[in-house]
Amino acid sequence: MSAVFSDQPNSQLPVNSRRKIPPGPRGEPIIGNLREFRSDILGLLETSARAYGEIVHFRVGPREIFLLNDPYYIQHVLQTNSRNYRKGMALVRSKILLGEGLLTSEGDFWLQQRRLIQPAFHRKQIAMFGQIMTDCTLEMMTQWQSYIEAHQPLNMAEEMMGLTLNIVCQTLFSTTITEEERAVVQEAMEIVLQLGVKNATRLPFFEKLPTRGNQLAKKAIHQLDEIVYRIIRERRLYPQVDEMGDLLTLLMTATDADTGEVMNDRQVRDEVMTLFLAGHETTANALAWTWYLLSENPTAENQLHTELNTVLGGRLPTMDDLPKLPYTQAVLHESMRLYPPAWVISRQAIGDDEIGGYPIAAGSAVLLSPYVMHRNPNYWENPERFNPTRFLGDSLQWRPHFSYFPFGGGARQCIGMNFALMEAQLVLATVAQSYRLRVGEGFKIEPEALVTLRPRNGVYVMIEPR
Secondary structure, three states: OOOOOOOOOOOOOOOHHHHOOOOOOOOEOOOEOHHHHHHHHHHHHHHHHHHHOOEEEEEEOOEEEEEEOOHHHHHHHHHHOHHHEEEOHHHHHOHHHHOOOOOOOOHHHHHHHHHHHHHHHOHHHHHHHHHHHHHHHHHHHHOOHHHHHHOOOEEHHHHHHHHHHHHHHHHHHOOOOOHHHHHHHHHHHHHHHHHHHHOOOOOHHHHHOOOHHHHHHHHHHHHHHHHHHHHHHHHHHOOOHHHOOOHHHHHHHOEOOOOOOEOOHHHHHHHHHHHHHHHHHHHHHHHHHHHHHHHHOHHHHHHHHHHHHHHHOOOOOOHHHHHHOHHHHHHHHHHHHHOOOOOOEEEEEOOOEEEOOEEEOOOOEEEEOHHHHOOOOOOOOOOOOOOHHHHOOOOOOOOOHHHOOOOOOHHHOOOOHHHHHHHHHHHHHHHHHHEEEEEOOOOOOOEEEOOOEEEOOOOEEEEEEO
16 A cells, blocks of 8 residues: 555646546545555456456545556557656655665666676675575474474475575674674564554645554664664675675676766665565465465465476475476466565656556556456466466467566566565475475455555464375
8 A cells, every 4th residue: 555645636636637547446525545455456447447348547535546447558668668757755754764675776777776786686696695595594494393293383484584584684794793682673664664664645734743553663763774784884894704794795796888877875774674574575475375275275285386396306496496397386476476576566656647548647646456457367367276387388478568567667676586586486495395294174364455465464384294
């Protein structure tokens, strides 16, 4: 919900264009669709797309909001005419945590940062982190024995969140973050994220008020800053040989090819915070949903196990194995089709535009929802069904590019996509080789649309050794 609102009413909407607006739910006087956005935004977007088609109009107070449910319209905003669209206000508000990191910055500064950071996420560079990912997964699995012996359920949503945070800490900082600091990072991130969701539909001044939530968030950000700035200072003063390959060192030594400049401490801090958020929350949720879907679909699970047995034969997966595990990757893609962690992308029109024959006034909010688009029956047969074979062979070739976009698209496509896919595949292959994870019979999990798409109340499973 946090990604949908702009702070500007559409006062400059031309008079003639007022007569031609896309269809959409009527809403209430004055507040429009505000109540529906607050109560069940995911359901609202999905049912509205089915009822009204490829472009849907909403109104929240004086604000115009357009949902695009056509891959070519989505491509127009993210790629063809992307210069006319900037990030939505939710990401602007998240600068309190992320500063001017890649997720929040715009224009020339964003381009400069992207150029600086891109080399750190090249496939060859991130390949060195594969061993860390499998080691962290094995460490997590050693904690499961007591649950197995006691026949107790384990919350895989929490397990995956802890695992991916551990991985991002080790790939970012090597050995320079303590267990206590890691716990502080996890708790502080959760506080800030929860407040961001609550503030999403409030007026901008609300986040400056001395409320308890705002004070907790301020304290949490201060704790995060203390940890990150300490590590940056120590790394600049006392660089260690065993830390030279981690992401922090790559960020600190990245040099602009045109100017020869490197990032200052504030810029490094902002990118570290961005990696903390984007580097564990999204992958953790993708994996949690994957365990749920595999438990509900034993045929797909058996096919996954067959591939792992054939290719790995009981040994740990490596980076070199990943191209030989197409079904493993297909399972993850199908999971992200049904439950994309980045469930909505928001943009704000800078100038007037036209999409699908309808005028989009400057200041309007435009929503692009992977969750909705990935379930569009015009592009996905039986869209509610979990079927990883959709992503095997050339089955995707006939579909428009933006019919599937879990990592966004265009120039601002997620820079960590290869890192996330590698991590998720290695974790999935490592765990699935040893265990079956069983969700209780008849237990249905609902999605919760927060900053990312989480499984509401977690994913509790019984762990069965294979």
